[in-house]
Amino acid sequence: MLKLYDYELSGNCFKIRWFLNILGIEYESVAVEFYPSKEHKSAWFKEINPLGQLPVIDDDDFRLRDAQAILVYIATKYDSSGNWYPSHDASQTGEIAQWLSFADSLTATISSARLATTFFFDFDLEKCQTGGHELLRILDEHLWFQEQQQLEWICRGRHPSLAEIACFPYVALSEEGGISRQEFAAVRRWTDRVKRIPGFIGMPGIFPAGS
Template identity: 55%
Template structure:
């Protein structure tokens, strides 16, 4: 069975749990005390991932790190229709571009959340400012897409681009980043929350809660 080294409050771990639940993939989790235990920096965990980062996924003899890379793997290995990581070269390139945006969201909005929630020392105002710039670009893209009849970031249907970008946008207020000025983002968040198989995490609630 697939094994996910997991921290429940991590948005990057959550996006993998969310995606596997949506596609109906069974997995088990191994709890890693990211905070305050810092088990991701322990010798035991560094033997699993020398980069000392979560998440890590094991599938048989395959061991992968990096949330976006793991999404690509899961979609490629377990979605035979190739809906979540489309085979069409142009659409696939669009998805990959949004996976890079997901990393930028982690670098900014997630960093601000780490500062506010866990006391990480960093330039939080810079992180918030940069996150708002990214959110403005995303909101404009979604608004333009909606005007053309679309609903999702990279295709006419949801892809791993939406899953990758979702958590730290949806958790942005925990880092002092309001979404009041981003109505298209708010509508997109609601669409993601209504996907079949959606599950929440602390700070992100399923629609029926």
């Protein structure tokens, strides 16, 4: 069975749990205590991931780190519909990869701000928040113009893609990092739509949408 090295309060672990749930894949969760014991920096876990980062999966002895890489792997291997990551289509996969990289920037800014505010990490909070705010402005403008073209999702196409799964968690957790989404109306509508995708699960700090 697929094994997920997991931490409940991590947005990057949440996106893997959520995507596995969407696809209906059973998995075993191995809890790694990120806070306060910093188990992800322990010797045993660095054997698994020398970067000391969560999440990591182990699928039949195939080990993979990095949330975005894991999403690509799971979609390619397990999503028979091909909707989440249409690997045969150059422009779509290119576009998805662009937003997977954007998701990494969200981790570097919003997630870091959240680590500073809620887990007492010694980061430059203002810099993280300013960076996160800047990214949300870009996402909001992008999504507003998608709406103008009757497109609901980050990438073109009628079906949500891995870009949703990758970008959603730290957008939805931004307020824990002290970054309000009040001014990002198109982002707020998009988070409602994402929460209504069948198979959605929440995590602490992420609430369900109405029907």
